[in-house]
Amino acid sequence: MAAIPTEKPSFGVLDDVKIVFAAMEEAIPRACNIMADWGADVTWLENTGYGDTVRDAKNAAQAERRNCRSVALNQFTPEGKEVLLKMLKDTDIFFESSKGGTWERKGFTDEDMWAVNPKLIIVHCSGYGKFGDPDRVKRPAYDGTVGPYAGLTCQNGTAEQPMISMPYSGDYINSYLLIAASLAALRKADRTGKGESIDWAMYEGIMYMSQYYLVDFLNEGIKWPRAGARNVNLCGIGVYKCKDGFIALNLFGIRQNKWIIEELGLGEHWGTPELPEDTASLWLSMPIAKEFEKRLEAWLLEHDKLELEAILADHAIAAQSVYEFEDMVADKHMAARGNFVEWETKDGDTFKGLSPMPRFEQTPGQIWRPMPAQGGDTMDVLTKLGYTAEQVQELAEKNVVKIGEN
Numbered sequence: 001m002a003a004i005p006t007e008k009p010s011f012g013v014l015d016d017v018k019i020v021f022a023a024m025e026e027a028i029p030r031a032c033n034i035m036a037d038w039g040a041d042v043t044w045l046e047n048t049g050y051g052d053t054v055r056d057a058k059n060a061a062q063a064e065r066r067n068c069r070s071v072a073l074n075q076f077t078p079e080g081k082e083v084l085l086k087m088l089k090d091t092d093i094f095f096e097s098s099k100g101g102t103w104e105r106k107g108f109t110d111e112d113m114w115a116v117n118p119k120l121i122i123v124h125c126s127g128y129g130k131f132g133d134p135d136r137v138k139r140p141a142y143d144g145t146v147g148p149y150a151g152l153t154c155q156n157g158t159a160e161q162p163m164i165s166m167p168y169s170g171d172y173i174n175s176y177l178l179i180a181a182s183l184a185a186l187r188k189a190d191r192t193g194k195g196e197s198i199d200w201a202m203y204e205g206i207m208y209m210s211q212y213y214l215v216d217f218l219n220e221g222i223k224w225p226r227a228g229a230r231n232v233n234l235c236g237i238g239v240y241k242c243k244d245g246f247i248a249l250n251l252f253g254i255r256q257n258k259w260i261i262e263e264l265g266l267g268e269h270w271g272t273p274e275l276p277e278d279t280a281s282l283w284l285s286m287p288i289a290k291e292f293e294k295r296l297e298a299w300l301l302e303h304d305k306l307e308l309e310a311i312l313a314d315h316a317i318a319a320q321s322v323y324e325f326e327d328m329v330a331d332k333h334m335a336a337r338g339n340f341v342e343w344e345t346k347d348g349d350t351f352k353g354l355s356p357m358p359r360f361e362q363t364p365g366q367i368w369r370p371m372p373a374q375g376g377d378t379m380d381v382l383t384k385l386g387y388t389a390e391q392v393q394e395l396a397e398k399n400v401v402k403i404g405e406n
Contacts, residue, residue, distance in 0.1 A: 003406045004346050004369045006380045008067075010196050012039015017186070020087055021043065023097030025054035026143065026171035027202060029064060031178040032095060033207075037356035037365040038069035043087065043381060044068040045075065048402040051374040062345060063353040065371040071382070072375030072402030079400045084108075085116050085386045092120040092189075093182045100130040100137040104259045107329040111195045120195040121185045123178065129201030141202060143170040150206035151214055158228045174205040235282035235292050236260065239322060246302040246322040249312075254280050259315045264295040293396065345370045374406035 014035055021032045022045040029044065029052070036042040044065065046052050051072065054061045071087075087095055094113065096103060103109070103124065110122050110387025124130060126142020128149075135148075147153045147170040178200065185196035207214070208347045213232070216222040230238030236251030251260060257279055261270050266288060269275045274287050277352030282292065300308065305321035312319040321327075328334060341355045378401050382392045395401045 004372060004376075005378065005405070008041050009041075009366070009368055011036075011363070011364045012037075013360055014038045014040040015363070017041070017093070018091045019043070019093045019095070020084075020091050021095035023095060023125065024052045025057075025060075026064075026168050027174040028095045028097045028123070028178060029054065030172060030175040031182075033064045033066065033068060034175065034181060037261070037351070039363070039365065042068045042072050043377070045084075046070055046072045046374050047397055048072045048074050048375070048400075055374070057201070059351075062351050062371050065365055066343070066353075067369055067374070069377035069381060070372040070374055070404065071378045073378070073402065075108065077400050078396075079395055079398065079401055081108060081112075083382065083385070083387075083401070085112065087115055087381070088120060089116050091117065091120060092186055093123065095123045095125065095178070095182070097125040099140065100124070100126040100128060100199075104127075114195055117195060118195055121182055121189060121198070122195065123182055123198045123200055125174075125178065125200040126201065127202050129204070143168045143202075144320070146170055146203040147206055149301060150203040150210065152206050153224065154209045155210065156225050158180060160225055170202065170206045173209050174200075177205045177209065206360050212254075231284075232374045233284050235284055235286075235289055236296060239296060240300050242303055242305050242308055244301045244322075247300065247305050247308050248320050248322055251282065252280060252316040253316065253319070254278055254315045255314060259328070260296070260317070260329050261292075264292065264299060266292060329365045341367070343367050343370060346373060346376070372406065373404035375402040376406045378403045380406065 003193045017035070017040040018387070019032055019035060019040050019042045021028050021042070023029055024267070030041050032044070033038075044052070052061075052065075054064065073083060111123055113120050126137075127146050128139060131137065132148050147164065150170070152170060153162045155162075156165050170199060172341045181198055185198060187194050213222075213224050216224065224232040226232075227238070229240075234251075236249050241246050251257065254277070257278075258270055261267055270279075271277045271287055273383060283289065286292075303311070309319055309321060323331070331338065334340065337359075338355050339357075340352060342350050343354050345351050351370070354368065378396075379389065379392055382395075382401070383389060389396075392401065392403065394402050
């Protein structure tokens, strides 16, 4: 079996960006994986023991660690710190994820990194940030705990119980924000020649991107109820049952509302003070809301989902049957856009996953290598830093590094 490639081809909008990250699943690694799909040269630092826990989820690992190099390193030993500082000399962005302040407490500071690379962007990601309430800062955190803290979980679920949002929505929200923040800082470094240190609290990222109803509470004391599958304050928005499954509706617009009101036999209400002819949103507070929802539910149950999609599209109403995975794989639009692709794993197996997204027309993303073994790039990366093979072996014997099979 041939070794996987070690020389990244030239491609993508981030072709000249070099990234190193020391983090386990999921927020930072996913951000770095996306940037790797966009052309960045990404090195994934794993510990010399168990490695990244994402490897337990074998399919997610293959999907989300493609295009990355794996170096297994204990950077908190004197020799390991020296290795990482050599790596960072020509790195653009360095990400690490740990409890707030961990790297400083272990003797690895931003100043140490800037001493070898003044333009380096350093991103410290933790559940609660590097400062604040000391008891909160030092707490362990995962997607499933920062979401409840950030007010995301309390907005989802039923009246009886809040529910988590899957899969790992809080992590993935933070992934895209981490990309935006790090590239914004890199733009500043390119302009000024000075690096930046970002104190990233995961709960803040989630809170920042789920504030829609929070600001109603902050300004007017309004606490909207958990609505389950429906919008908390508007009619015709949410997931409804139809004859052969479920359909998601987003009913907006004057023309659209007039048609559905008439279709449901409530046309006499259109143009009245309670439902003026310029009504673009149908509120649950309107007098006919309960009857409207009752008739809408009954009407939807009379039709199958594909029929409904066609009828509603003819009237410019956004509607989509709720796809199962089988529906996605069979969908001709997704096929035409090439959303599903295959590549070969390190072991020679065929793996099915998603193509690089979004679609950059002039400089498209690319899949150039599969997920490597833990430490599979340790020897290659360190020898390129100037270490001899013998020196790398000596570091491995001291458990400073771990050498995997490429």
